[in-house]
Amino acid sequence: MYLVYKPEGQPEPTRWRYNPRKLMSVEREDLERRTGRNFSDFTSAVLQGNSLCRRALLYTFLRRDHPRTKFDDVDFAWDELTLEYSRQELIEMRAKVADSTHGAERAAALEALDKDIEDAFDDTSDEGKAGLPIAE
Secondary structure (H helix, E strand, O other): OOEEEEOOOOOOOOOOOOOOOOOOOOHHHHHHHHOOOOOHHHHHHHHHHHHHHHHHHHHHHHHHHHOOOHHOOOOOOHHHHHEOHHHHHHHHHHHHHHHHHHHHHHHHHHHHHHHHHHHOOOOOOOOOOOOOOOOO
């Protein structure tokens, strides 16, 4: 999964690989303090679109690139920050859907996933097999 940040006026988005299991303990603890949630709840809230959790996550990644970034300086329009599954993750999801659904529901789900796979960022050069985020 990728955290994708495309502020207005930036021609290309900034894309960070988001794997909750790969965040360092200091980062996880900071996310828990900033959001008031334990890490498992945090990962679920990120996927569900919680604004504070997504802001804290963006701050974490921005701070890696720009260590002097302050949390209060991180502000974004809702459409400037998205989470996107990688092509590999979508292919894994498609296989599960194909095995677990039938009929019209299956056809519609597979059609939607096929379109998402076609448009997805290809991470085959990334570090091995990607797992789905903690909050599945």
